[in-house]
Amino acid sequence: xxxxxxxxxxxxxxxxxxxxxxxxxxxxxxxxxxxxxxxxxxxxxxxxxxxxxxxxxxxxxxxxxxxxxxxxxxxxxxxxxxxxxxxxxxxxxxxxxxxxxxxxxxxxxxxxxxxxxxxxxxxxxxxxxxxxxxxxxxxxxxxxxxxxxxxxxxxxxxxxxxxxxxxxxxxxxxxxxxxxxxxxxxxxxxxxxxxxxxxxxxxxxxxxxxxxxxxxxxxxxxxxxxxxxxxxxxxxxxxxxxxxxxxxxxxxxxxxxxxxxxxxxxxxxxxxxxxxxxxxxxxxxxxxxx
Amino acid sequence: xxxxxxxxxxxxxxxxxxxxxxxxxxxxxxxxxxxxxxxxxxxxxxxxxxxxxxxxxxxxxxxxxxxxxxxxxxxxxxxxxxxxxxxxxxxxxxxxxxxxxxxxxxxxxxxxxxxxxxxxxxxxxxxxxxxxxxxxxxxxxxxxxxxxxxxxxxxxxxxxxxxxxxxxxxxxxxxxxxxxxxxxxxxxxxxxxxxxxxxxxxxxxxxxxxxxxxxxxxxxxxxxxxxxxxxxxxxxxxxxxxxxxxxxxxxxxxxxxxxxxxxxxxxxxxxxxxxxxxxxxxxxxxxxxxxxxxxxxxxxxxxxxxxxxxxxxxxxxxxxxxxxxxxxxxxxxxxxxxxxxx
Numbered sequence: 191x192x193x194x195x196x197x198x199x200x201x202x203x204x205x206x207x208x209x210x211x212x213x214x215x216x217x218x219x220x221x222x223x224x225x226x227x228x229x230x231x232x233x234x235x236x237x238x239x240x241x242x243x244x245x246x247x248x249x250x251x252x253x254x255x256x257x258x259x260x261x262x263x264x265x266x267x268x269x270x271x272x273x274x275x276x277x278x279x280x281x282x283x284x285x286x287x288x289x290x291x292x293x294x295x296x297x298x299x300x301x302x303x304x305x306x307x308x309x310x311x312x313x314x315x316x317x318x319x320x321x322x323x324x325x326x327x328x329x330x331x332x333x334x335x336x337x338x339x340x341x342x343x344x345x346x347x348x349x350x351x352x353x354x355x356x357x358x359x360x361x362x363x364x365x366x367x368x369x370x371x372x373x374x375x376x377x378x379x380x381x382x383x384x385x386x387x388x389x390x391x392x393x394x395x396x397x398x399x400x401x402x403x404x405x406x407x408x409x410x411x412x413x414x415x416x417x418x419x420x421x422x423x424x425x426x427x428x429x430x431x432x433x434x435x436x437x438x439x440x441x442x443x444x445x446x447x448x449x450x451x452x453x454x455x456x457x458x459x460x461x462x463x464x465x466x467x468x469x470x471x472x473x474x475x476x477x478x479x480x
Numbered sequence: 481x482x483x484x485x486x487x488x489x490x491x492x493x494x495x496x497x498x499x500x501x502x503x504x505x506x507x508x509x510x511x512x513x514x515x516x517x518x519x520x521x522x523x524x525x526x527x528x529x530x531x532x533x534x535x536x537x538x539x540x541x542x543x544x545x546x547x548x549x550x551x552x553x554x555x556x557x558x559x560x561x562x563x564x565x566x567x568x569x570x571x572x573x574x575x576x577x578x579x580x581x582x583x584x585x586x587x588x589x590x591x592x593x594x595x596x597x598x599x600x601x602x603x604x605x606x607x608x609x610x611x612x613x614x615x616x617x618x619x620x621x622x623x624x625x626x627x628x629x630x631x632x633x634x635x636x637x638x639x640x641x642x643x644x645x646x647x648x649x650x651x652x653x654x655x656x657x658x659x660x661x662x663x664x665x666x667x668x669x670x671x672x673x674x675x676x677x678x679x680x681x682x683x684x685x686x687x688x689x690x691x692x693x694x695x696x697x698x699x700x701x702x703x704x705x706x707x708x709x710x711x712x713x714x715x716x717x718x719x720x721x722x723x724x725x726x727x728x729x730x731x732x733x734x735x736x737x738x739x740x741x742x743x744x745x746x747x748x749x750x751x752x753x754x755x756x757x758x759x760x761x762x763x764x765x766x767x768x769x770x771x772x773x774x775x776x777x778x779x780x781x782x783x784x785x786x787x788x789x790x791x792x793x794x795x796x797x798x799x800x801x802x803x804x805x806x807x808x809x810x811x812x813x814x815x816x817x818x819x820x821x822x
Contacts (some may be wrong), residue, residue: 223603273782282602282603283785287738287781288604288786290551290738292782294774295779298771298772298778302775416609418609442522452621452622452629453622460613460615463611466596467596468601
């Protein structure tokens, strides 16, 4: 029984990491209807940037965030303005294909630069520290930190969305691209900012991923799938829905892992398909795919 | 009235298409005779070219004409490959008899799959098909009798077939599938069905309102594409003789289909041929530079998509008005009509 409670807690906390993977995707998908196939590889890129920065600085890996997050944000703005804005339109083939190409390029460049060996970041004793809970349970400090970060990031995004003029522009561009432009909003710039924010979050997610486990250049696509699944389970345009989606996915995976180590990923995918079959728009949709 | 009808005619063949048909026949004859005049390495390369062409043509049919942007066709490649394990290695059926059955297995599995993924549209469909492919891969990797995650050798299934005949038959099957896919798509698109298909691609609501059964059309295209990918998967298994879930269900198959079709020209029959030639040229040229050919291919695909979305062939055909496989009807004005028009 204790074992199962532990599994559930671990699964929900794992969902925090998936929500971090997914928050940026939820943002760009919600605002621009852009399916970034390279999202997972960008997470891996951020992880490697964290490794490089940590090697150079010689400090605790958390300090690398100071470098990685702004670098990813700049990359995001540039990527959106120079490449991705040209692909937006009614046809979904161009954005799908261009980000697919981006994914393959990133994977193979990382392979050339860092080889196929897996690497990770070492955050010292912090990584294995845990808090004792009543009933003989224990939760890791780092998984809790990841979860708290996810809540902070999504809460922050929600504030930006509902309280600032930038958020208003995001919502306007999401609801009606053309009318937003007529109202004097520069969509290209707004989209650039959305991608910058999305990749800043990817920066955090990548460094956390590299601390939590080891990464190699091929692990990007499965991170993309988890992120996408969290977004779709939660419902398009709903940031808190994305957190819930991540938690449902994390829960399904850890229950699967407990039943049979080979089944973890499989049960996660099955949960995703089940939601799609019964609630094609996700659990808490705020806007519709057009 | 009879006078005015004489002023124009509807043309469905071009000079290029008549030349193209002859050239195609010569190439087919040369390929079929290859075991007697070419070396083993060349036969292997041509075999691979043909199945890459078949895969590209299948994805082109699906995405370029059917508008179904699947990122999960590697599911059917993998299922076709593993059908050889079950049918030949376990049940002892001749591998070459098992190839068409492998295609059927893939098409059969595609039926329940389509029932689920057809509930999704656009981006959801794309990622949904990808997740389904992952699910099939994980099922195979978790089945110990299929070799589990580390895979297995199927050398025993081809034991007793002389190497010459094995390679010759593989080549002929690849030719039948690669060129068959080409001819099939060509004939399909020239038929009534092809008209409906392109109408669906251009506008679903408009074609539906004109009485096209959109749902049926998508089913046919999806199942046909699964069948083709299954055949190719079975052939790949016979060529490689060693299978693992990671390789058989690899995302690389989708990567190749995407890049070949897009670089060559999506929604054209000639496009995948051009794209496959570019793919092979790049791979040979950058041989020895690791995965750089994939980086160059990715860049090329992005560049083509941003600058000329109809691909190399689309650009070429528009510039010189050459079509080797014309599927559209073209109005040719007679002399009188030209005079009265000017």
